[in-house]
Amino acid sequence: MCDEPTIESVSVRYDMSETILLPLRNYRPWAEAVAGAAAAVESSDVTALLLHVFDEEERASTRANIDDDGSMTVDDLAARKSGIVAAREILQDAGVSVEVRGREQVETTADSILTVSDEADVDRLYLYGRKRSPTGKAVFGSTLQRVLLNATVPVTVVPSNVTG
Template sequence: MDTILLPVTSHTGWARDVAAAAVETEAGTETEAVVMHLFEDGEAETTRSNLDYPVDETLTLDELATRKRGVSATTDVFEDAGINVQVRGYNGGDEPAGEIVAAAEREGADRIYLYSRKRSPAGKAVFGSTIQKVLLNASCPVVVYPFGAR
């Protein structure tokens, strides 16, 4: 059975599109999906407080990740296609690409699915490119779903 990794943000449309593309690409194979959410600084605490969860009970990052819109949109697509899906939450840190590559290693991912945003060449030079860093450092194939393809 192959394992695919999909890092997603809270952008529901992008998350749903890349999940649908992964379902199409993986059709006819035995695949399990790991949906990953990287929590930015303070996001986990904000999510906990927005849930109004009892203080004496702690939700793990995995449990918090299941509450994110992009994650639930992605898991819905996989579940509707009959693909087993697991959700993982990770602290984002300063280098999201490094976290994605490390998560792919931990999860034993056979492929990573990413979606691209439309950004000018100057924007990529100034802000860097998470996709480029993942492509250069991942030990498995990386599938990049282009902006606006659906």
């Protein structure tokens, strides 16, 4: 006679951990707002991937400011940015695991964000939505707009009136 499993005898274990992506600029108030929003709604089971995209000029100036001889990785440089430091503190205080990723910009910032999102197989994105005029968006483009239109995962936009 074979015993049929019952609800009481079956243990289900999920090994799926979720990853969220927070692309951050080096502006502490924006980073705090995005991290605060993510910390408020995410469980401590997620891993937050904090991303800073460097253009060539910013990467060089960051290396110069911290007196790096070129031995630091782009991830190490990203970990030194004030926006990343602020977001890391908020998320870790909320019990969220944090990883920092730096990326050298080869394409647009939006494309860099989308590429990292795909490479890291993230489940959700959190972005800061600063206020811009329609003309400004048309002339300069919009990273937020491009990510929203092309992301393959849900995107949460933290509005500019939210503070960390």
